[in-house]
Amino acid sequence: MTLNVVEKSSGRGGEELWSRWLVEEDAVMIPPKGVLDSQGKKGKNRFGGKIREEEMPVARRETCDGRVIAHVDMDCFYVQVEQRKQPNLRGLPSAVIQYNSYKGGALIAVSYEARRCGVKRSMRGDEAKEACPQIQLVQVPVARGKADLNSYRNAGSEVVSVLSQKGRCERASIDEVYLDLTHAAETMLMETPLDSMQDFEDEVLKSHVLGLEIKDGSDAKDEVRKWLCRSDASYQDKLLACGALIVCDLRMKVLKETEFTCSAGIAHNKMLAKLASAMNKPAQQTVVPQSSVEGLLASLPIKKMKHLGGKLGSSLQSDLGVNTVGDLLQFSEEKLQQWYGINTGTWLWNIARGISGEEVEGRLLPKSHGSGKTFPGPQALKTVDSVQHWLNQLCEELNERLHSDLDQNKRIAQTLTLHARAYKTGDSDSHRKFPSKSCPLRYGTRKIQEDALILFQAGLRDFLGFYNCKAHGNENNNWGVTSLSVSASKLVSIPSGTHSIVKYFGGSFPSSSTSNQSLDVVIDEAAPSSPSGSGNCSGLVPNEFELEYPEDTGMKDSKACLDQQDPLCHLSCKADGLTEESSLVSPSGSEDRILHNEPHRDLPATDLRRVSNISSLKAVGKKKTAGKKLQGNCSIVHFFNNYHNSQSSLEQKNVKISSSLGSHSADNSHSTCIQVEMPAEHPHEEFDTNKSRCSVGNMPQGRQDWSYNINEIDPSIINELPPEIQQEFQIWLRPHKRPNVAKRGSSITHYFSPDKSR
DNA sequence: ACGGTTTCGACT
DNA sequence: TAGTCGAAA
Numbered sequence: 001m002t003l004n005v006v007e008k009s010s011g012r013g014g015e016e017l018w019s020r021w022l023v024e025e026d027a028v029m030i031p032p033k034g035v036l037d038s039q040g041k042k043g044k045n046r047f048g049g050k051i052r053e054e055e056m057p058v059a060r061r062e063t064c065d066g067r068v069i070a071h072v073d074m075d076c077f078y079v080q081v082e083q084r085k086q087p088n089l090r091g092l093p094s095a096v097i098q099y100n101s102y103k104g105g106a107l108i109a110v111s112y113e114a115r116r117c118g119v120k121r122s123m124r125g126d127e128a129k130e131a132c133p134q135i136q137l138v139q140v141p142v143a144r145g146k147a148d149l150n151s152y153r154n155a156g157s158e159v160v161s162v163l164s165q166k167g168r169c170e171r172a173s174i175d176e177v178y179l180d181l182t183h184a185a186e187t188m189l190m191e192t193p194l195d196s197m198q199d200f201e202d203e204v205l206k207s208h209v210l211g212l213e214i215k216d217g218s219d220a221k222d223e224v225r226k227w228l229c230r231s232d233a234s235y236q237d238k239l240l241a242c243g244a245l246i247v248c249d250l251r252m253k254v255l256k257e258t259e260f261t262c263s264a265g266i267a268h269n270k271m272l273a274k275l276a277s278a279m280n281k282p283a284q285q286t287v288v289p290q291s292s293v294e295g296l297l298a299s300l301p302i303k304k305m306k307h308l309g310g311k312l313g314s315s316l317q318s319d320l321g322v323n324t325v326g327d328l329l330q331f332s333e334e335k336l337q338q339w340y341g342i343n344t345g346t347w348l349w350n351i352a353r354g355i356s357g358e359e360v361e362g363r364l365l366p367k368s369h370g371s372g373k374t375f376p377g378p379q380a381l382k383t384v385d386s387v388q389h390w391l392n393q394l395c396e397e398l399n400e401r402l403h404s405d406l407d408q409n410k411r412i413a414q415t416l417t418l419h420a421r422a423y424k425t426g427d428s429d430s431h432r433k434f435p436s437k438s439c440p441l442r443y444g445t446r447k448i449q450e451d452a453l454i455l456f457q458a459g460l461r462d463f464l465g466f467y468n469c470k471a472h473g474n475e476n477n478n479w480g481v482t483s484l485s486v487s488a489s490k491l492v493s494i495p496s497g498t499h500s501i502v503k504y505f506g507g508s509f510p511s512s513s514t515s516n517q518s519l520d521v522v523i524d525e526a527a528p529s530s531p532s533g534s535g536n537c538s539g540l541v542p543n544e545f546e547l548e549y550p551e552d553t554g555m556k557d558s559k560a561c562l563d564q565q566d567p568l569c570h571l572s573c574k575a576d577g578l579t580e581e582s583s584l585v586s587p588s589g590s591e592d593r594i595l596h597n598e599p600h601r602d603l604p605a606t607d608l609r610r611v612s613n614i615s616s617l618k619a620v621g622k623k624k625t626a627g628k629k630l631q632g633n634c635s636i637v638h639f640f641n642n643y644h645n646s647q648s649s650l651e652q653k654n655v656k657i658s659s660s661l662g663s664h665s666a667d668n669s670h671s672t673c674i675q676v677e678m679p680a681e682h683p684h685e686e687f688d689t690n691k692s693r694c695s696v697g698n699m700p701q702g703r704q705d706w707s708y709n710i711n712e713i714d715p716s717i718i719n720e721l722p723p724e725i726q727q728e729f730q731i732w733l734r735p736h737k738r739p740n741v742a743k744r745g746s747s748i749t750h751y752f753s754p755d756k757s758r
Numbered sequence: 759a760c761g762g763t764t765t766c767g768a769c770t
Numbered sequence: 771t772a773g774t775c776g777a778a779a
Contacts, residue, residue, distance in 0.1 A: 121760085124760095172765090173763085173764070173779075174763080174764085306778085306779075310777060366763090367764075368764065368765080372761085372762060373761085374759090374760095374762080376759045378759095415773090433776095436773085
């Protein structure tokens with residue numbers, strides 16, 4: 001049995017044009033056996049990092065289990081999204097490009113028709129035209145001067161919502177998901193044994209079954225039919241056959257509901273499923289019976305394996321002469337460990353045998369949001385003003401996405417991170433990387449923008465080094481920024497019972513797109529002044545502190561930080577902020593210091609005064625509440641109406657509101673209605689009701705309930721909220737503080753012991 | 759001048 | 771633990 005997968009997939013493994021910037025000459029140089037470093041124990045992990053062996057748990061090998069895993073991969077997804085928008089493009093050679101200024105723009109997705117006439121990812125628009133004059137080039141949507149991928153994200157969500165109906169579903173990227181169909185397949189097998197099945201959907205019969213020989217003259221569909229209902233098949237094969245039926249069904253459903261085609265792989269683990277989904281495209285599916293695994297891997301180029309497309313794969317080739325996955329079989333596990341460390345060594349040993357215990361995570365939503373742009377070559381940004389301009393654009397987009405996430409998924413992000421790339425001319429250490437910086441994320445466009453700029457300036461200072469940071473002003477001729485990005489991470493679901501928090505963050509859940517404005521307004525009311533320029537490190541100082549700054553320092557001042565402040569102002573201040581913040585939520589200890597107004601060594605005098613002002617948190621909360629408009633809208637009824645109306649949330653894991661409260665009358669819709677004020681006097685009542693309603697038993701997977709989430713909420717986020725909401729959070733926090741919830745398994749457990757990790 | 763994202767492991 | 775970096779997709 002010779003599998004021609006190698007030829008088929010050798011063109012290019014993945015589907016989209018996410019090109020890899022692999023730096024071959026930097027390939028990791030691994031000490032050969034016996035030439036370990038002085039400590040005699042260092043190797044590289046599978047991602048090229050160093051490992052500390054004494055900390056590594058012993059990896060456990062999984063034999064092939066009976067799981068049924070599918071990988072679903074959208075076909076040239078961006079092209080399909082554009083074709084759905086413009087159906088006249090269907091069937092034509094086409095591609096999606098962005099920025100047509102330089103050599104006709106970069107191709108980011110290519111239709112299969114265009115691929116047939118030689119158009120490849122990595123081409124520019126001009127080359128594509130050359131290779132295929134009839135090609136239709138569609139521009140990626142642009143917003144705020146940068147590519148806007150929202151239509152693709154949304155389309156991806158549509159697909160996920162279809163695919164997540166038959167089993168555990170993991171959104172692996174914008175256009176790929178993994179499914180664990182084990183249960184569905186077992187059920188199907190029990191209820192409708194395949195050997196009793198006569199009429200298979202025509203589409204299923206188009207499946208490719210690796211290792212299934214199609215003799216000359218015989219009909220492939222016939223062979224597939226026979227394979228599917230073969231009564232002497234192993235139980236595992238029968239499960240895979242059921243998996244094939246289910247996946248086919250799902251793919252047809254995706255097509256019907258979204259008009260998108262996709263390809264899929266069905267196998268016993270993620271690694272094989274992913275491999276298989278790329279083998280027959282577009283719009284086809286491939287099954288990998290266990291019996292075909294050895295043959296498949298024997299001839300599979302090592303670089304085709306997930307995680308081996310980069311430096312590690314190169315190192316395998318150059319150091320061990322391993323060109324196919326099968327070539328790895330000749331090395332003992334120990335040998336591989338000597339070269340690459342315990343983790344990676346064992347991992348390699350396993351994949352050579354088609355073994356991978358990686359779980360399908362039940363996760364339908366992304367873990368972070370980012371917005372970025374590159375400024376290649378002559379476009380490099382040379383002034384702080386231009387950086388600020390672009391940062392503002394990026395932050396606007398980020399804010400918008402954060403807002404939709406809050407709207408649709410009830411999540412808030414806790415960390416803002418800025419990444420940049422820059423070059424420096426002249427200086428010796430001009431290779432230094434621009435450091436990334438992060439800080440607690442404050443909601444509101446302006447705040448995000450201000451904080452991002454501060455982070456940039458902190459990074460720039462580090463990047464330039466302290467001598468150079470002087471004497472530049474806005475103009476400079478020694479640095480240029482070639483890429484900027486801002487991202488928001490540490491997304492947590494907000495507790496379903498903290499309705500006023502929901503109101504605080506947007507107050508308009510039923511409508512999603514129009515509420516940005518109100519969000520900013522509300523938040524600006526709550527914290528009108530920006531502390532950023534005063535060395536205060538916005539986002540790091542509790543709300544109460546900020547409220548006492550009457551002047552709006554604004555962006556100009558924060559820019560000044562670069563010139564005038566202690567280079568470490570931001571970071572040292574950050575530490576202070578965190579100290580204060582954690583003291584606010586800690587039941588005792590450091591809180592006492594504040595209560596007794598003990599001098600704080602690092603805060604300037606003005607801040608000391610504020611520290612004393614906060615000495616009674618509860619009282620402050622009450623006082624502030626008095627002047628706020630927010631208050632009248634804080635209503636359980638209101639919240640649940642809204643919440644109930646917006647239950648389209650994709651995340652299955654989220655708490656569902658049970659009918660008992662969710663069914664409150666749905667008459668009143670918006671802010672004009674005066675609702676029952678949140679009973680701050682009886683906060684525990686609310687807490688208790690929620691607790692009973694949102695018990696773990698309501699969770700499909702029984703582990704992510706709100707109390708878990710609330711423990712993950714960064715205290716500094718809470719300090720950003722208006723006092724009455726802070727109060728609510730405190731109430732929620734206390735009874736829920738519980739010692740660290742069981743930690744997730746270590747990486748190795750995660751990869752190799754599916755049975756242990758959950 | 760192979761863009762824009764996202765995730766993950768390791769180091770510190 | 772959190773922030774930062776780099777690999778990989």
